[in-house]
Amino acid sequence: MMRHVLVAAAFVAMAGFAQAAEPLEGNWKTASGETAAITKCGSAYCVTLKTGKHAGKQIGKLAGTGGSYTGEITDPAADKTYSGSGTVSGNSLKMKGCVMKILCKTQTWTRL
Template sequence: MFRKVSLAVAATMLMLGAAYADPIEGNWKTQSGETAAIGDCGGAFCITLKTGKHAGKQIGKMTASGDGNYTGSITDPADDKTYKGKAKLSGSAMKMSGCVFGGLICKSQNWTKL
């Protein structure tokens, strides 16, 4: 009996964890067609490329700043330059930007949740 209750509690906890996942977490299709995974990495969200020439490379780290906005850093995998990063969620779409000069000049991409 105790074993059945333990299994039921464990299953409930797993479902609750998935239900409370942050909306930025998951797999995203980048504007260039690659897949990037975003997941929790100790209080922040790490962005790792899953496909393409730079598969396996971590290219960013973001923290939630409220109302579907995220801030942190983003790295261009082609030249390893890191920029001030920001992301804005809108349903299953996300606008990912890397900025210089305090946010005066930004380059953006639109990503789609898979």
């Protein structure tokens, strides 16, 4: 009987962790004040600017689950693409772009 209770408790805990994953999709205010939309596109997530000088431009593609994502990020002003990652925590998204995995820049975006 105790074994069944433990198994049931494990399933409930796993379901709770699955629901606790932070969603990446939505609208985000970038560090420069523009709005970026992150939407599902195939098996990944596309990052597209909605406002500002580069509105309509796709600036990234990330894949992953559970609040941690990796892929590519483009600096629209310089039109350069970097390996990137994003980590969601509540209403914050830490976006990081790196050159050769050693020179990195991080920005914090806020969910709108």
